[in-house]
Amino acid sequence: MLLTQGVVDIVKNEYTVKEKLFEKDGVEVFDSGYFGKILVANNQALYCEHDSAMRHEILAHTAMCSHEEPQRVLVVDGGDGAVVAELLKHKEITIDVIERNASMVEAAKCFGCYDKALEDARVNVTIGDTVAFLGEAKEESYDIVIINRCDEAYLNDKAVMAHVNRILTEKGLVVMDASSQLFDMAGHKEVLAALGEEFKIVMPFRYSSMVRVGGEQWFALGSKFFHPTADVNLQRADLTDGFTWYNSDVHVAQFALPTATFNLLKEYIKR
């Protein structure tokens, strides 16, 4: 008896058809059949073609539509281009990308669209050390910082959050991956605690993944001014072209917390 027999059956099928399209510096792209192409870093599946919208629309547009007039965005670990492709659906924007692994930019070419997003005139890509980049960035350079981390642990410390706070404008906000509430509540709390040191509003929000642990995944938002459910820009959320997953209903819904989860997190949440 398989606990997740449906998923496992699909995965078994994938084993027989998978093909490796790319491999370099710990970054891999597989063609999986059912799930489409899958981006993998350090043996961890980040996303597949089928759930890319579920992850990247939620990550990008929740931030963009919680802010009144976002113009300057930094994407940390954005070298795969998927978040950038979403951000470019908003016209009035400039995007800086810092990426620690140049192979991620190469891997993006396998998906056939994300690499073009990185080449857009509104986008500036830097390959280098993430923490050094944050340290050198000027005060109040960005309206939004998006931390697109595959490794939930590597940026989770007070120094990085202090830099993010410093380089954000006075109404700026940050969004980032947070560990699973179902499978790693301790890691989830650590992310919220790190945000809580620097930001007035701290709230987790969920998205669905087909290739990561347990289906339900979590991001966290830290904000200096705008409230993500009270200040959602309905016009931008519902009238921007090109959304397949995100809308204003989903925006608000993804912040709803189960009763027991809220009780476990209430000392970490600021809303």
Next chain:
Amino acid sequence: MLLTQGVVDIVKNEYTVKEKLFEKDGVEVFDSGYFGKILVANNQALYCEHDSAMRHEILAHTAMCSHEEPQRVLVVDGGDGAVVAELLKHKEITIDVIERNASMVEAAKCFGCYDKALEDARVNVTIGDTVAFLGEAKEESYDIVIINRCDEAYLNDKAVMAHVNRILTEKGLVVMDASSQLFDMAGHKEVLAALGEEFKIVMPFRYSSMVRVGGEQWFALGSKFFHPTADVNLQRADLTDGFTWYNSDVHVAQFALPTATFNLLKEYIKR
């Protein structure tokens, strides 16, 4: 590389510790360690102790809190007692259960609480044929019908929905499992279409599962009068004792549909 490596790693561990506590007539209970006890029917995991609240609170209380004054409830395939245990958190209620497999009632004893729910004075359990029971039930006997199906296909026909319509009061509503929007959209549409033949309001809503396909699972609601997001009874939703997962925020949030999903389903949804 495993597509769902986190889940699969956990499942692998379970294989080494699993113990079969019950087996009869296609019903099994396993003690899995990480997921707690798991109820299985016909080789399909229905729920585990860890996600029972995620499934049964959503199934029971979404119906109960969408209705103004629910008193008489029928649970089809309710012999495991898990939905009944949730319904009993509402005091003014009588519950009929129809169960086609007597072994399900025996299996409930493994969980140590669901069997006691079935023995409550407000509960009347009938072991027998589901469709015959529905056919013999009187007009307007129930405020709510809950169809707790493990097999999404077996009740999905117009005749059964017509019976459910007939035995519901003029403000009655029904909730039932619907196939996955991610993995079986055709099956999902069939459930909505069957409800649409009989009910004025037809809306799908999601819940999380740790042991079923893909994490994200779906129910569907059919209603003659009350609207599940406009008419939610906030007092009952937020002030009833004993909820660990459900609350009024979650109630509304679970009905939010992604943009592309809504477009795929808009001819089936009535809201």
